[in-house]
Amino acid sequence: MAEPRTIAQKILAAHGVEDVTPGAFGLADVALVMANEVSGSVALTEFERTGAERVFDPDRVALFADHFAPAKDVRSAELVGRLRRFARDQGIEHYWEAGSTANAGIEHTVLPEEGLIAPGDFIVGGDSHTCTYGAFGALGTGMGSTDIAVALALGQTWVRVPQSIRVEYRGSCGAYVTGKDLILAYLAHSGVSGATYAALEFAGPPIDRTSVDERMALCNMAVEAGAKTGIVAADETTLEWLAPKVGDRALEPVLPDDDAVYEQRVEIGLDGMPPLVARPPSPGDVAPVGDVAGAHVDQVYVGNCSNGTITDLRQLCRLLEGRSVARGTRLIVVPASQRVYRQALTEGLLETIVAAGGAVSMPTCGACFGGHMGIIAAGETAVATTNRNFRGRMGHPDSQVFLANAYVAGAAAVTGELCDPAEVLG
Ligand SMILES: CC(C)[C@H](C(=O)O)[C@@H](O)C(=O)O
Ligand code: SF4
Numbered sequence: 001m002a003e004p005r006t007i008a009q010k011i012l013a014a015h016g017v018e019d020v021t022p023g024a025f026g027l028a029d030v031a032l033v034m035a036n037e038v039s040g041s042v043a044l045t046e047f048e049r050t051g052a053e054r055v056f057d058p059d060r061v062a063l064f065a066d067h068f069a070p071a072k073d074v075r076s077a078e079l080v081g082r083l084r085r086f087a088r089d090q091g092i093e094h095y096w097e098a099g100s101t102a103n104a105g106i107e108h109t110v111l112p113e114e115g116l117i118a119p120g121d122f123i124v125g126g127d128s129h130t131c132t133y134g135a136f137g138a139l140g141t142g143m144g145s146t147d148i149a150v151a152l153a154l155g156q157t158w159v160r161v162p163q164s165i166r167v168e169y170r171g172s173c174g175a176y177v178t179g180k181d182l183i184l185a186y187l188a189h190s191g192v193s194g195a196t197y198a199a200l201e202f203a204g205p206p207i208d209r210t211s212v213d214e215r216m217a218l219c220n221m222a223v224e225a226g227a228k229t230g231i232v233a234a235d236e237t238t239l240e241w242l243a244p245k246v247g248d249r250a251l252e253p254v255l256p257d258d259d260a261v262y263e264q265r266v267e268i269g270l271d272g273m274p275p276l277v278a279r280p281p282s283p284g285d286v287a288p289v290g291d292v293a294g295a296h297v298d299q300v301y302v303g304n305c306s307n308g309t310i311t312d313l314r315q316l317c318r319l320l321e322g323r324s325v326a327r328g329t330r331l332i333v334v335p336a337s338q339r340v341y342r343q344a345l346t347e348g349l350l351e352t353i354v355a356a357g358g359a360v361s362m363p364t365c366g367a368c369f370g371g372h373m374g375i376i377a378a379g380e381t382a383v384a385t386t387n388r389n390f391r392g393r394m395g396h397p398d399s400q401v402f403l404a405n406a407y408v409a410g411a412a413a414v415t416g417e418l419c420d421p422a423e424v425l426g
Contacts, residue, residue: 105337105363137234179214303334319410326416
């Protein structure tokens with residue numbers, strides 16, 4: 001009898017890792033290598049230094065101009081230009097850039113939308129939120145630029161097999177509690193290093209009921225707990241979402257064995273849990289929104305690779321419908337992809353946002369990491385649906401960012417302060 005295995009162990013074994021004992025080192029074949037114009041620029045230099053002339057397989061490389069696109073200054077134009085030339089010279093067709101491809105936007109949103117992620121895949125990316133693909137039952141993980149360079153050349157990477165942590169949710173989500181709150185609830189338990197290097201397996205009836213968009217928010221922030229990745233086993237919801245996007249590719253969920261060995265099992269009860277926020281400057285400093293109610297908010301930012309989906313824009317618009325952005329507060333909305341943007345256009349959500357006084361930007365990483373499109377000044381406070389609120393993350397070192405779901409963001413936009421969305425919507 002084979003040893004029982006977790007999802008991460010099964011995926012790594014299927015990609016050629018011989019010994020999947022947690023802690024063991026091995027060599028894995030990668031399904032896809034992803035890079036963006038920021039860390040990718042360093043990776044391309046390192047790629048050249050390896051002496052390799054061609055990438056291992058141009059169809060299994062995906063490149064994104066998303067952090068600073070459209071280029072915000074000369075430096076970013078050069079970064080994007082370098083990536084664009086590399087894609088052209090190497091014959092890489094999976095290249096997305098706003099203004100020149102039908103879909104474009106944040107890598108972690110666009111890649112699954114374009115049908116390039118499937119359950120069981122092992123994806124490495126030059127970006128820490130590559131763990132987002134766990135929403136599709138895949139193992140995605142961020143790696144440094146030198147590792148990405150080698151993966152681009154060889155289609156293989158070294159791995160240390162992660163230990164797995166099973167996170168089981170129980171009970172039911174209350175009103176205005178979303179996927180964002182599920183991961184914030186875990187972060188309240190783990191802090192920012194409680195899952196260091198682990199593969200988190202999220203499960204339980206509340207997870208079965210979540211949408212793909214919510215699973216993306218959940219898996220996206222696994223890295224904020226220090227994890228190597230976060231995975232939800234693929235189910236009917238996943239397959240229905242992916243089927244129209246992946247062409248004739250067979251979709252096979254990878255499920256953990258019943259007696260798989262976990263380093264830790266965590267249970268999180270959701271009954272009675274209110275919407276949560278992460279207080280600055282740590283995604284691990286989680287509190288019920290009521291604990292910070294009344295704090296003035298200068299800027300509300302709805303976007304980023306965890307919560308810039310159509311689900312988030314719909315939630316935001318529940319608050320904006322028939323209301324206006326409070327005087328003294330700015331609302332900036334950045335749909336995560338052109339696909340989300342078009343859907344929001346079709347549904348009239350962009351009209352609702354603009355009519356309420358909010359501004360809509362084109363898809364980009366934008367202000368999430370302090371790039372552009374909404375940098376905040378000293379002394380300012382933002383509520384953001386993003387995933388990190390480290391000191392200076394969105395602008396000046398003396399600014400503050402509270403992380404929250406799109407309902408809480410919407411409630412802050414219309415009241416000008418942090419509050420429970422139930423106070424606005426009842
Ligand atoms: C620029 C990139 C390498 C970085 C990351 O790895 O996460 C960014 O996306 C971020 O969120 O800080
Ligand atoms: S949206 Fe933010 S967190 Fe996501 S990849 Fe871009 S910069 Fe990183």
